[in-house]
Amino acid sequence: MGKKNKRTAEHKERVAAKQSKKASQKENKTKSKGRDADSDVEDADLDAILAQYAEEQAKFLKVTEVVSGPPSPRSSATVLASPSNRNELLVFGGEYFDGNLATFYNNLFVYLIDRGEWREVTSPNSPLPRSGHAWCRGGNTGGVYLFGGEFSSPKQGTFYHYNDFWYLDPVTREWSRIETKGKGPPARSGHRMTYFKNYIILFGGFQDTSQQTKYLQDLWVYDCSRFTWFNPTLSTASMKPDPRSSFSFLPHESGAVLYGGYSRVKTTTGAGGKQAKGGFQRMTLKPMVHQDTWFLRITPPESDAPATTPPTVRWERRKKPANSPNPPRAGSTMAYHKGRGIMFGGVYDIELSEEGIDSEFFDTLFAWNTERNRFFPLSLRRPRAPGKKQLANQTMKSKDRSKADEEELLQNLKALEEKGGISSLDDEDMQIETPKTEESTEPEKPAVVRFEMPHRRFNAQLAVQDDTLFIFGGTFEKGDREFTFNDMYSIDLVKLDGVKEVFYKEPENWHLLNEDESDEDEMDEDEDEGEDEDEEEAESIDTSSPAPTEVTVPSVTREMEQLDVEEQDTGSSANDRRPLPRPFESLREFFNRTSEDWQKILMETMKEKGHTPEQGVKELRKQAFALAEEKWWDSREEIMALEDEQEAAGIGEVVSISDRGDNMGGAGRRR
Secondary structure, eight states: OOOOSOOTTTTHHHHTTOOTTTOOHHHHHHHHHHHHHHHHTTTOOOHHHHHHHHHHHTTTTTTTEEOOOOOOSBOOOOOEOOOOOTTTTEEEEEEESSSSSEEOOOOEEETTTTTEEEEEEEOTTTOSBBBSSSEOOOOOOOOOEEEEOOOTTTTTTTEEEOOEEEEEETTEEEEOOOOOBBBBOOBBBBBBEEEEEEEEEEEEEEESSSSOOEEOOOOEEEEEEEETEOOOOTTSSOOOOSSOOOEEEEEETTTEEEEEEEEEEEEEEEEGGGOOOSSOOOEEEEEEEEEEEEEEEEEEEOOSOOOOOOOOOEHHHOOBBBBBBBBBSOOOOEEEEEEEEEOOOOOOEEETTTHHHHHHHHOOOOETTTTEEEEEEEEOOOOOOOOOHHHHHHHHHHHHHHHHHHHHHHHHHHHHEEEEOGGSSHHHHHHHHHHHHHHHHHHOOOOOOEEOOOOOOOSEEEETTTTTTEEEEEEEEETTTTEEEEEEEETTTTTOEEEEEEEOOTTTGGGGHHHHHHHHHHHHHHHHOOOOHHHHHHHHHHSSSSSSSSOSOOOHHHHHHHHHHHHHHTOOOOOOOOOOOOOOHHHHHHHHHHHHHHHHHHHHHHHTTOOOOOOOOHHHHHHHHHHHHHHHTTTTTHHHHHHHHHHTTTOSEEEEEEGGGGSSSSSOOOO
């Protein structure tokens, strides 16, 4: 990914905008200096780090499986219903970022559904730690197949994309790396995989250069019986999905179906980044949440065809699904269940500005019928209240049970008296026998069942095993903070009779959930007080001097335009102190990096014109943003030429992102 403080691909473009309003410029400088001093960008050797992981992995002499607790909190892991045992769920990999360091995992967890028991599996040949990978069951051939993913240095200064391919035997828990014939898919993250007969189908995802994220639209088909990857060639006239990541990819009896996803697309905008029909227009990249549907039709080769003959594939675009979730949301995940997809969660970004992002998170559950191409909301059903006859029967049974218990107690007391009385019994015998009876008759702790969906989140991992949906983990944001959930729930998709809590551990920083609101209120109060003081000062000045008959202070924008004209007339471009944007730097990233400079230029310009600034902090910041936006657009042609040169340089697997890390929130970047 373009920046490694992240959780899913689409989150990358958003995190740069999530600069907290309450963070002062001094704090930002301090954090930036701390990153420069402590950064591991230059020192981190990912090859050495991964070699050390491999060496530690080799110390395991055999596959071992021990009873353990639930997995530790993590994001971008994968969850799958075991194809060989209807009583098991499989969990692999993932990462956790604590605000300072990132930890990647490669442990395999098995959840025994009927026992409610977790087991951790260690193996000498397990894949190296990763997140953002994809896996799926092997269809007719059985087993589980895994491809790709990513890994980063602890401080996420450098990162690595995998292009390795693995097979997991869900019975023996043994991993084996697959050495395929010929060329396979390039390294990537955020892709999706599904199965069709004896084929594994892989599509999309993303790769990173040091400056941008490149979304992919290549299709790969793996023949499990011939151990060969095919990259079907499609004609230029044939339709195919746009590049994307984080989409839903489900199996179908004739191939596979694809829905949604996320990418950034080129769009034409007018001044200020708004759509314009006429006048001056510019090209820019815009985040896009896809809502389209595609059907991939696969026709296997004839039985007598040569082994190198690939299957025939064709993409068919379908209409937009009826009753699709509104508003469109990113980070909503889907699991396959009997010809339909079960979707949960997601996030919708309401507003993007120089101030940050307002997001709406969801906890709704949908079923997508792939044949009818229609979404149906799924709602929990509360149990019906018992009628009068049922209540009367329950009361009679309760009375009969109490009477029987009382009679049994009297009989036991009578038997003890015949043996010599209770006082003659040994106290030690009483202490030993009584607990044994209590332990054998103590009922199991009932499971927690709720009639409300789990907390709103995005990027939750879903799996369906034997008509039961399991929801594992996910992420929630509040202000500039991100919370990684450490929980799992199950829902009976037939009865929909509540949400069963498999396990729940409160996120480590959950107590800070409501702290942002109080801090923002304090900041707003301080700003309001400052504005009130400015108004009082202005009123005192107005009373001591005659009121002007017309406005004599020109707008700041007009002043800057005059200043630009003067500089252009003199031809002294070297004296232009205004910051320049960097290649692949968005307007928001440019302003976050240079906002202090633009405010200084704004103040100096007003002083040179002999005007005393009377605007509040918010107004000055808006005017500074307008100046930065104008400079960003004026420099687009020159910067885009540099971008084209860097794009032509290709994509590397190991990337340094130290220049871009300052604008990222530590909690995550991917959705």
